[in-house]
Amino acid sequence: MTESTAICRFCHASCGIRVTIEENRVHIIGDLDNPGYHGYGCVKGRSFLECHSDPGRVPHPLQRDADGELRRTISASALDGIAHRLRSILAKHGPRSACWRMGRGSCRPPSTHPCDRISRYRAVLARTREDR
Ligand code: SF4
Numbered sequence: 682m683t684e685s686t687a688i689c690r691f692c693h694a695s696c697g698i699r700v701t702i703e704e705n706r707v708h709i710i711g712d713l714d715n716p717g718y719h720g721y722g723c724v725k726g727r728s729f730l731e732c733h734s735d736p737g738r739v740p741h742p743l744q745r746d747a748d749g750e751l752r753r754t755i756s757a758s759a760l761d762g763i764a765h766r767l768r769s770i771l772a773k774h775g776p777r778s779a780c781w782r783m784g785r786g787s788c789r790p791p792s793t794h795p796c797d798r799i800s801r802y803r804a805v806l807a808r809t810r811e812d813r
Contacts, residue, residue: 686712689726696722 682703688695689709697715701708707730711720732738744754744762754762770778 686715689722689729691726691729696726698722698726 682701684699684701687698687700689698696718697712697720699710699712709722709727709729711718711722713720742754742756742759743751744759746752767779
């Protein structure tokens with residue numbers, strides 16, 4: 682059995698969790714020793730493994746083609762497509778036509794996912810500016 686402490690990355694709260702792997706099975710519980718959360722974890726975090734193994738989970742980027750079909754793509758292509766559309770929106774409706782909205786707001790160091798999303802969004806905006 683291996684055991685480690687980590688943080689739940691499902692949302693920005695980053696609750697402390699304890700992860701054990703035993704006979705190829707992963708178990709996640711709240712980390713009672715975490716000084717900030719004392720073992721707290723919401724139902725979303727506790728069901729993380731169910732979401733991870735859900736057959737409906739989308740494990741890679743998808744992009745809708747001209748026929749309306751979703752096709753697998755790579756992140757860089759998806760970002761290029763989003764940048765292209767954002768550029769069109771900004772050109773047509775002006776700089777105040779796009780914004781970034783992040784729920785319940787703290788922002789943590791770049792290694793955690795909310796800032797990763799911001800970095801990706803900034804990358805999209807940078808691409809729209811580069812192409813002007
Ligand atoms: S356990 Fe719930 S509140 Fe905590 S980080 Fe995960 S999803 Fe967010």
